[in-house]
Structures are given as structure tokens and as C-alpha cells.
Amino acid sequence: MVLKIVQWNINGYHNNNNELRLLIKENNYKIIALQETHLKESPPTRYVPKNFSIYGYNDISTEENAKRGVAFLVADNIEFTPLELHTSLLAIAIKVKSQINFTFLNIYSSPDDQFAEHDLHELISYVNGPLLIVGDLNAWSPIWGSPRFNSKGKIGTKFIENTNLLILNDKSPIPKYKRANAIFKREVKTSKRDAFATFTKDINCNTPSKVLWNKVNVLHGNRPHNLIHSIEKENNSSTSDPLEIGNTLARAWSNYSKNFNFSEQFVEHKNRFINVINVVYPLSKTSSAMEGNFSIQELDGCLASLKGKSPGQDNIPYELLKHLPFVGKSKLCELYNHIFNTHTIPQQWYLYRNLISRKVLPKDIDPYPSSLAYQK
Known part of the structure; x- marks a missing residue:
């Protein structure tokens, strides 16, 4: 090759x-x-x-x-x-x-x-x-195509002579390269302009927004992901079922990671790390406080920050909770800690109620104004 x-x-x-x-x-x-x-x-x-x-x-x-x-x-x-x-x-x-x-x-x-x-x-x-x-x-030196020496060229030339290195340059003059590079850049610029004109020629006032945004995403480099519509299974049969495609890929990747695909040295190295006993380090004071139960002080701080007077589904306003005696706040704190530790939220908390009331207008105001009656 x-x-x-x-x-x-x-x-x-x-x-x-x-x-x-x-x-x-x-x-x-x-x-x-x-x-x-x-x-x-x-x-x-x-x-x-x-x-x-x-x-x-x-x-x-x-x-x-x-x-x-x-x-x-x-x-x-x-x-x-x-x-x-x-x-x-x-x-x-x-x-x-x-x-x-x-x-x-x-x-x-x-x-x-x-x-x-x-x-x-x-x-x-x-x-x-x-x-x-x-x-x-x-570095300029005539031995690799420059018209004259400069200080770096003299150093480079001496270095090559003292190390027996071979120069692979074809000694093409630098102006020739610059001219070829300028032609190349001009051709690229022209190709870009022509490609953009071809890409956007179908865009007009009647272009669907989906087509327009697809073109915008392509210009930004956000191309859609290619979906796998079918795959060949282990028994040489094909499937188009998404679940079966996923399972086939999972089985293939699982086989690739098995020990028989790797050297004995790598397998031994992997097993040493797998068998290492994980050390459980104690939590910091901040983490321990975050993981601990809610305290009465934390509950008081939370209640103090609540605003609004409208009660919830249970018809209990915030003001009532703020003025609970110590025994009541203790029971409320126990309830929250039970929910926090058991991850069980009371079913009633998922309910909500919509109240629809008709607005009462003064008698001299028409509830159905003509300016609105004909609007579509």
C-alpha cells in the first residue's frame, strides 16, 4: 500500500x-x-x-x-x-x-x-x-528551491550536511507554488458560490417552512441522524423490528467485550481491577446534612418563605401552618421525613381543582359586543 x-x-x-x-x-x-x-x-x-x-x-x-x-x-x-x-x-x-x-x-x-x-x-x-x-x-536555501540564503537556511543546510539527511523537495520555485495555490483558492471560492446558489435556488415565498429549516440545519452542520431500518441477525436473517434491531446490536457489542477477544495480559489486568474491593468513604458534613432528615428549624424556614393566601385541595392556608404549635409542626415534619425516606407521595397531592366563575359585568355593558361577534 x-x-x-x-x-x-x-x-x-x-x-x-x-x-x-x-x-x-x-x-x-x-x-x-x-x-x-x-x-x-x-x-x-x-x-x-x-x-x-x-x-x-x-x-x-x-x-x-x-x-x-x-x-x-x-x-x-x-x-x-x-x-x-x-x-x-x-x-x-x-x-x-x-x-x-x-x-x-x-x-x-x-x-x-x-x-x-x-x-x-x-x-x-x-x-x-x-x-x-x-x-x-x-528557512531559505537554494538546495530546496529558495532563490537565496537566510540565516535559518544556512543553519538548516549545515544540519543536513552533518546528519547525512536527504532532501526530498523537487526544488520547485516558491512563486510557482504561490501561483498554483492562488488558482486553487480561486477555484474553491467559485465552487462554494456555485454550490450555495444550487442549494438555495428552490427557496422562494412558497417554500414550506419544514424544507426551509432543513436547509438551514444543513448549513449549520446539524444533519439528521440516520436511522437503522433493518439489520442482519446472527442466523443470516434480516429484521426491521426496532426492538430486535436493538437486541441484535446489544448481543454483538456484548460479544466484542468478552474475554476471548483480548490477550491474556489484558484479561488479567482487567480482573485485578474488577476484584478490587471498593472503599466506601464517609460523607462530608455538608453531604451528611443534605442526606439527613428535615429538622423543625428547616421546616420553619421553609414556611416563612411561603407567600400567598389561597389554600390547596385540603383547604389549609399557609398562615395556619405557620402558626402551628410545636407539637403540630413536629407531626408535620415527621410526615415530610416519611415521604422523603420512603419515596411515597400521598395520592391526594396529585389532585388539583379548577374553579370556573362567570365574570359579573355592570348592567350597562353588553356581554356580547358587536365588535367581537363577527370575529372568526
């Missing part, structure tokens, strides 16, 4: 998310190394291309906006593990398992950042075996 890899200074992950998805779709890349992601945190799932996972480092400046940042987008069918680095450079690395296992290093250095050759040597000291380095160091 050919493992297709690309490196891109995306200059804002969210700003160029659509271009990123198009790039993956048209070229079938499996790993994308990104620089200048401008992410303050990992993006929501809806911004991660389908069948990909993101691993990255978010570098936030002292300003409100996020600056710099590097990340990897890796296809779900590619196995990799992050490699921990201790470096002053903005860099991340992953170990990729493929036909040839290798370490993939992604670096970004802004035009204002400076580094020395020993920083690069320190970075690759964490790597054993084949190594692939990509990134945007803002």
Missing part, C-alpha cells in the same frame, strides 16, 4: 477547513502535517475530516488570538503513536507503523523565531530508525 503524505502551512485550520477536506478527497492522503493551525484547543468533531483523527500542539500567544501551532491529521486505518519531545522548538512527532516503520517529525518556526544547529540535533536525538522531517521553518 502506498502511504500518501503531504505537508501544508494551512494558515488557519478553520479558515481553510473546506480546502483541507477537498485536498484529502481528491488526493487520498493518509497523513497531513499542518503548520500555523491557529487553534486554541482541539477542534470539534465536525471540523475533523471523516475517518481521520487529529493530533497536535496548540501554541497560543499572549494575545487573544491563537498563533502558530502544528498538528497531524492521520487516517483511522493508519496506526501511530505520539512521541514525547522535550525541545524549545515548536514540533511534534509520531511513530507510524506501515510497511516500513518510521518517525514523522513536524516543525514550525515563525519568521521572528531563531534556533541554532544544536536545537535540531537535540530534536532528532529522540528518534531511532527511519526519520521523515517536514515543516515550515521560514
Whole structure:
């Protein structure tokens, strides 16, 4: 299998998310190394291309906006593990398992950042075996296509010579790349405009509100969940019954979690945790008070906060409860504690009564005014 890899200074992950998805779709890349992601945190799932996972480092400046940042987008069918680095450079690395296992290093250095050759040597000291380095160091050197040297380019060139690394760049001139990138962005912008016009061409004053809101939800990325209408069972027969579909999925997931699907080492590790005796810690004073019975003082505080004079179904107004003697409040408190502890609410408390009364109008006012008699 050919493992297709690309490196891109995306200059804002969210700003160029659509271009990123198009790039993956048209070229079938499996790993994308990104620089200048401008992410303050990992993006929501809806911004991660389908069948990909993101691993990255978010570098936030002292300003409100996020600056710099590097990340990897890796296809779900590619196995990799992050490699921990201790470096002053903005860099991340992953170990990729493929036909040839290798370490993939992604670096970004802004035009204002400076580094020395020993920083690069320190970075690759964490790597054993084949190594692939990509990134945007803002380093200029004719050996990788720049028209001239800058200080970073001289450091990078010396580093490559001293480590026997090979340059994979095709030495395409930078202006050629920028021109191709500008054409690409113009095509994407045109495609967006045409797609939006096609998507909204059926909207008019007669469009049903349901159709309109469905289109609005699609634009917001809120697509409806796809329901499972039928499923194949264990005996190769199919069913469309929702209950049977749920039970079939439950049985399948249950089988996946059984011990025979895992190694002996994992099963032993799992059993050790299952057999650990759970320690029951005592409740804090606040929690104990919340779990305890109601007190007379709490009942008095509650009654004092009640407002209104209309009695309930039992015709007992709040004022009567507020002026109960101590014995009466004790019995009332016992009743509430019994309800609280047994979770049994008296059936009468579920009842309510509607009282409908006719409004009495003065004799000189017509109860059926002509202004209302003809209203539909």
C-alpha cells in the first residue's frame, strides 16, 4: 500500500477547513502535517475530516488570538503513536507503523523565531530508525528551491550536511507554488458560490417552512441522524423490528467485550481491577446534612418563605401552618421525613381543582359586543 503524505502551512485550520477536506478527497492522503493551525484547543468533531483523527500542539500567544501551532491529521486505518519531545522548538512527532516503520517529525518556526544547529540535533536525538522531517521553518536555501540564503537556511543546510539527511523537495520555485495555490483558492471560492446558489435556488415565498429549516440545519452542520431500518441477525436473517434491531446490536457489542477477544495480559489486568474491593468513604458534613432528615428549624424556614393566601385541595392556608404549635409542626415534619425516606407521595397531592366563575359585568355593558361577534 502506498502511504500518501503531504505537508501544508494551512494558515488557519478553520479558515481553510473546506480546502483541507477537498485536498484529502481528491488526493487520498493518509497523513497531513499542518503548520500555523491557529487553534486554541482541539477542534470539534465536525471540523475533523471523516475517518481521520487529529493530533497536535496548540501554541497560543499572549494575545487573544491563537498563533502558530502544528498538528497531524492521520487516517483511522493508519496506526501511530505520539512521541514525547522535550525541545524549545515548536514540533511534534509520531511513530507510524506501515510497511516500513518510521518517525514523522513536524516543525514550525515563525519568521521572528531563531534556533541554532544544536536545537535540531537535540530534536532528532529522540528518534531511532527511519526519520521523515517536514515543516515550515521560514528557512531559505537554494538546495530546496529558495532563490537565496537566510540565516535559518544556512543553519538548516549545515544540519543536513552533518546528519547525512536527504532532501526530498523537487526544488520547485516558491512563486510557482504561490501561483498554483492562488488558482486553487480561486477555484474553491467559485465552487462554494456555485454550490450555495444550487442549494438555495428552490427557496422562494412558497417554500414550506419544514424544507426551509432543513436547509438551514444543513448549513449549520446539524444533519439528521440516520436511522437503522433493518439489520442482519446472527442466523443470516434480516429484521426491521426496532426492538430486535436493538437486541441484535446489544448481543454483538456484548460479544466484542468478552474475554476471548483480548490477550491474556489484558484479561488479567482487567480482573485485578474488577476484584478490587471498593472503599466506601464517609460523607462530608455538608453531604451528611443534605442526606439527613428535615429538622423543625428547616421546616420553619421553609414556611416563612411561603407567600400567598389561597389554600390547596385540603383547604389549609399557609398562615395556619405557620402558626402551628410545636407539637403540630413536629407531626408535620415527621410526615415530610416519611415521604422523603420512603419515596411515597400521598395520592391526594396529585389532585388539583379548577374553579370556573362567570365574570359579573355592570348592567350597562353588553356581554356580547358587536365588535367581537363577527370575529372568526
